[in-house]
Amino acid sequence: MQSSKPREAYLNSLIERAVGGDRAALGKLLTVLERPSRDSGIVLRTLVKKSGRAHVVGVTGIPGSGKSTLISKLISVYRSWGLRVGVLAVDPTSPLSRGALMADRLRMQRHATDPNVFIRSIASKGFRGGLSLAALAMIEALDAAGYDKIIVETVGVGQAEVDIMHAAHTIVVVTMPGAGDDIQALKAGVMEIGDIYVVNKSDKPEADQLLEFINFALETGEIGSGEKWRPLVVKTSAIMGTGVEELAKVIEKHLEHLVRTGRFEEKVESRRLMLARLFALRIVEEKVEKIIEAHKREVSRILGESDDPYTVLEALIEKGLREL
Amino acid sequence: MSNYKVLVSKLGLDGHDRGAKVVARALKDAGFDVIYTGIRQTPEQVVEAAIQEDVDVIGVSILSGAHIHHVSRLMKLLRERGLNVPVVVGGTIPIPDVPRLKQMGVREVFLPGSSLKEIINVVRRLAEEKRRAEQQA
Structure with missing residues (x-):
């Protein structure tokens, strides 16, 4: 699901107000950033240019x-x-x-x-x-x-x-x-x-x-x-x-x-790298959770029944990612 | 979806905080994110905390008898700041004052003897309502 234009306009106005000193807007902006989502990604894109x-x-x-x-x-x-x-x-x-x-x-x-x-x-x-x-x-x-x-x-x-x-x-x-x-x-x-x-x-x-x-x-x-x-x-x-x-x-x-x-600048850089990394890991994790949920039965038997559980799991996830 | 967020606060010159602590704990145990500001808060402090924390519901506890004074100021400040956060009040509130508080915009008043279950259910309903209204906006 792509963020819609009106949604993006709303987020941009929220950032503008928050940066301009509107505390209620800043409170709402922090709520958007509580969880990784397309919205929080869009917000961060603008924020890092000002931080x-x-x-x-x-x-x-x-x-x-x-x-x-x-x-x-x-x-x-x-x-x-x-x-x-x-x-x-x-x-x-x-x-x-x-x-x-x-x-x-x-x-x-x-x-x-x-x-x-x-x-x-x-x-x-x-x-x-x-x-x-x-x-x-x-x-x-x-x-x-x-x-x-x-x-x-x-x-x-x-x-x-x-x-x-x-x-x-x-x-x-x-x-x-x-x-x-x-x-x-x-x-x-x-x-x-x-x-x-x-x-x-x-x-x-x-x-x-x-x-x-x-x-x-x-x-x-x-x-x-x-x-x-x-x-x-x-x-x-x-x-x-x-x-x-x-x-x-x-x-x-x-x-x-x-x-x-x-x-000082190095730490800002490494902080953002960490943020992007955690964001990426979360995206992968969500997908992997979906795949496992869809193959629950199969996954629960892998450890006991497979000769090479690591490779079987890896193949299952890779196949699932292609199909998602 | 993230947890519902509730501010629990003691308004005014009143140190009787057992009730507020019991309610805060019960809300935590019911899966809410509770922000507890402690005792002797001014209406201004409660409103500012609600803004900074972006809460879904404000719960204030008053056992000092000054509920009409403090709550009317709290509701006025919320209106001035354009904040649409439902407010519930708990404490030793004389029954004739309940309609007055509701007229000011308080959504629910919990008198001594209210069950935790009842409080949790009302707070959850109000939080749901607020999130729904926000999504539509």
Whole structure:
């Protein structure tokens, strides 16, 4: 089904209004980008011509570490610098009901009526790669709409969230006292990907110990992405508001580093490649699902009855794709 | 199709949020995407959140007795912004106030003792209605 002309005209007017500062239009535009479709493809085509300026900051860390509260305070600092801020806050979808209860926004509601702040919640659900696809597409929209900083909040678990983080210019990993010892800090995963590490809730005891664990992990390894950026550690207490301005300054330091080394544009490029890739994968996945649905019986017997299940499945899919 | 999206919010100076949390959780368990803004919200904050999140239904909970004041302001702001999002109200609402709220444009009022099933069904119907109207537009 081709997008009709009136539909395309509607989408174009939505983009024009959203970019021109109409917040309701931007809200609707983000909904179009929630799922890959011909519509979202058409919208992205126009958006990428207007985006590429914003600094995308990923904030990740375990649930309850204070990410949303920290982001709220960070927004205040950015606003005092005269910057416009967009936030994409990811909360999990229930594997049981497929519903979601999203409450990151609750900590940031003081900014709800600021015309230079736009906050959107994203449910992590749906198909594989769906979360990253939605978040990456929405980054392009907020960027095109002129937000200087785009903060993406996730709990940083699972491949999809790691994908989102790779699309960020700067990755901030938030942790807190009580979240683990020096061995936890040495493990693979979220403790490897940060450009900046935050020890939040530093008003609590054991914050200095955690700081030492993280410094130990950073000193003993070649952590970082090989860009000659040595990850920095900042102590904050989001609830008390301490250390947040310092964190904002450290984030600026990383931005300067990216611009100086030409990595800023590279990251925009790789973010778009990832977006196109996820889009393509989704197209293929939808088709493969259709083929399997049509040959359910046959497919369910392949593993038990075929001598070479891989080749049989491959042939089935290739034949199905030709016939679709 | 994507999940129906509902904003659940506590309007005004009122910290009694158990009801709102129970409803938010029940809606999540019924497969909705729920955005919970928490307590002490102004009508302006609720409207702005509804715009940014592009929700299908707004649900506000009020146990302070100030429902007429807050809801009339909320409905006025929604009209001013040209927002066609159905609003439902829950809480300790005296029965004589129910027609007044409905006159303001509130689609349904849930009094103490309302069943979660009833709330879920109404919210689902209103969300369906809104999506259908949008598709035709």
